[in-house]
Amino acid sequence: MATAPPAGAPAPDGRDVEKDVVLSSPNAVLADDSKVDSDDNSSNVLEGIKQVEAITSVWSKRALWTTFVLLWIVSFVSDLLSSVEGALSPYVTSAFARHGLLGVINIAARVIGGVVTLSLGKIIDIRGRMEGFIGSLFLITIGMIMKATCQNVETYAAAQVFTWVGKVALGFVVDVFVADITTLKNRSLIFALNSTPNLATTFAGPRIAQLFFEQVNFRWAFGAFAIILLGSSIPVIVILYYHERKARQMGLIRPKSGRTRLQSFVHYVIEFDLVGAILISGGFTLITLPFSLVSSSSHSWRSASIIIMIVFGVIGLAAFAVWEKYFSRVKFFPFEFLKDRTFLGSVLSHFFVFMTTFVWDAYYSSYLQVVHGLDITISNYVLNAYSLTSYVAGPFIALYIRWTGHVKYPALASAPIYLLGTALIVYFRVPSSPVGYLVMCQVLVGFGAGVLSQTGVLAAMASVRHQDVAVALAIYGLFGSVGSSVGYAIAGGMWTNILPAKLYEFLPEDSKHLTAEIYGDIQKQMAYDFGTPIRNAVIAAYGDVMRKMVIVGSALIPLVIATVFIWRNINVKKLESEEKKERGNVF
Template sequence: MTTISPAEAPVSTSRDVEKDLFPVQPPTEVREGSKTESDDDSAHMQEGVKRVEAITTVWSNKSLWSTFALLWLVSFVSALLSSVDGSLSPYVTSSFSRHGLLAVINIAARVIGGVVTLSLGKIIDIRGRMEGFVGSLLLITVGMIMKATCRNVETYAAAQVFSWVGHVALGFVIDVFVADITTLKNRMFIFALNSTPNLATTFAGPRIAELFYQKVNFRWAFGAFAIILLGVSLPVVAILFYHERKAKKLGLLRPKSGRTPIQSILHYIIEFDLIGAIFVSAGFTLILLPFSLVNSASHSWKSASVIVMIVMGVVSLAAFAVWEKFFSRVKFFPFEFLKDRTFLGAVLAYFVVFMTTFIWDAYYSSYLQVVHGLSISIANYVLNAYSLTSYFTGPFIALYIRYTGHVKYPALVAIPIYLLGTALIIYFRVPGAQVGYLAMCQVFVGFGVGMINQMSQLITMASVRHQDVAVALAIYGLFGSVGSSVGYAVAGGIWTNLLPVKLHEFLPEDSKNMTAAIYGDITKQMEYPIGTPIRDAVIEAYGDVMRKMVIVGSALIPLTIICVIVWKNINVKKLETVEKRSRGNVF
């Protein structure tokens, strides 16, 4: 695989740029020429794309900037809810004596979340951005209500699927809508601004979670934030609804299809390829779950249930491939996008980053509380130094992109920084190490990951036309979700298979019968003061298992270099002359 130097980058004419940057063509015939011509051909645009372009045609600068501000507020509350939720998760699972299932619960949620965004990309292209936004809020609300009322770990696991899918979908719709109302060179700047709320929620979320846990209970936290999120989101829905109505009155949008409800249901089942979505979701979930559940099976890897899950997972993925090739009228996954090496490299880079991170990050909050005796809030401050650094540096990286247009080489520079931060954790994530060094490692990791993710997301969008941005971002999100699911599966496999063994090994002889109870509840792990034999045994077991997790994660990071090297050396600033066209009032 060769790297294209800046001097070799095809930037001489719009036709040359279009040919190099947009090799993926839709199945329908389009006019030969630049990206601008293709994008403007409304005959090949789906209804949702036409709707958003009609909205940007009829709204004013005031509406544009009001929408930016409201989306920032929605991002703030969504990030705060996510931070509170993540801080409370170990205690929710521990309330059912199932702390070890923390990673297991997230595997299905992450896979389904990634698959749903691909369907959602089709929904918002076919129906509209507003419908996707409202649907996302509905999923989050259902998930939060289920968490607030759950009485067993199974209900909580189902609630996690609803809330996580809704959270991912909401962020996805916001990203797509921002892409609709911005040009390429300004896009990452707005994306970065929408991430700045995390600078506050990094500190506020864990503290709010701690106060709810100590003063009330975790159930009230979920219920309260569901109401707050709905309250700040409704003005966005109102703006979209108002301007869509205005566009219809001006004749910029076609009337309804005239289909009956039954016809509409059948139409959208075909359009969203529901059968393909079920096959691919079931396949990834059934293959990944056994890594975390195997320790509870009566015969380990020889258990019939584990074997059946893996076999059914492989069969489901094979069935998905057969269905897509021979039977599906509308393809669920646009495989032709992956023929572009830049697009493929970008989504694989996102996959590897998420996979390697979640291998060592899945139980990190619990580690900080049990091994170092930190409170819920302080432990998550250290944990969130990762995201804090990423969000703080985001706007500066976006400004760099805006004024230089460079994408590939900054991503290559970021990979060694990411590897350095993760490798240092191997040395410092041991009992007795100072917490400040762990926070330092998180800063290095956050900077490297933040830059890689920004560059890979932008180059994903730069590789397709405007009308394909939603699907491109959905594929990007799918690879990230599957990557995090793989990371959780590896982490869960290491944790559930090794920690009980190490606890039994290190616990005093008269306490070995307490292994199962201590393993399943984080509050029992912290019940004994640091310095007592039982707590020291738990700390030693944590240190041994966590060290193995970080080593595995670090060993896989170099794969990211291969993913980035294959990118074409796209300069998005020069691409701006090709991309700029009449898309209404956009920034």
């Protein structure tokens, strides 16, 4: 039996090694952890992949670059929506006197969003990229309508799940489609260019949010952006539909299966492993939620509801493992991918970056407004310095990768910078610290995290065949989503358990009865002037809990560095061979 060349070396026969360095069978493991399987047999390629390959074979260069531009516009609007939402979230929860639930609301949304991408990866591989794109827009629209009309925090929490899942799905479909129409060497560059809208939305989003909040209300912000996003996405749907129809007329896409609706329903329930998806999402959610909800329970950790949630969460994850091993006809999670040390290291690094970040980032906007007196716009400028730096650095890192082909070296260089930036926050995140130092920390952390994420996703894709890229991106996104949900759970647990107690401790004796009222509403926290005993008590409580959050986040960062060390030294320039020829008109 012939073996594939080591990862990072060119294939002697000129084949696309991106497609060959990973196994579809867990039994073909080589000494250097490379994985092999032939991708050439079209019978092994799912219909959605055949469909996009047919589209790229019939469109022109003009259509290719038009699609890049249209996807950039969609990314711009989606990023602007995210920026506006993030700025308004503390005020939405405060409108229902539940500001403390800011972290809790995101836990379920993040877990479900990550799990859904695995199912979505299968959907767009089986059904097609356009169907996944349309489905994502549908979820975002439903979520935006619910947010615009919500009358309680429960509806807002449900809307956040719809919106977040839809946005994760939309970004995922865009990333997969970009991977479809680029070669491995150029992919990081296009990913970086597709992220450049954040250079504008970082500044525009908070300002737009403040204008909506002051001049209209948060509801109209959600309604307006639902319409704008739909309008910007229609051209993408049109161009994909046109070329899919053209490919079908040329006989490059096979006709529909001919199954009845019931047969199709049963087929997709099995194909998407719906049972596995429910078990894993429910398990993770039930385990992480109690950390944030425990403070509202009359019996704390001894509460029956808290204990039941944790027990059922553990049972759900155990049942998922049993189901996947013994009963599932189509595996929801391709565990064999994790046998490749580069892939495992990349997804774990993504998990720990998100976890360590969201431990201290979840309530950062509120901290800047309450403690430092910044308004919605300026506080989110400071907050977004993190993402702004990562997006500014992105194209330069992409050019370095395109020039040298090295992925691991920039990741190793950025990890200590990420640690330094987070550690400095421990020193500077105190009420007396100038805001400029906080911005400096955000820049350092943003650069480190941005490079780690950019190189990590490329390392993950370089470890699999092209037909497995969608699943690889889904797993990568799942680890990031679960990592952020764990970070939110830790942050929410610390916030809801420490802040009320510290508020009660620091408030004057004649104001201690206001603890719950002040804790639940950011506008009430800022209603008291600086220098007054109540505002000083609020600032002291914020400073205490925030310092502890950053210490926890910093202590976990060595795990990020350890996971990067296990990557193979992949050179993407050497992995690329005749990829453009095999996959049609791509960049």
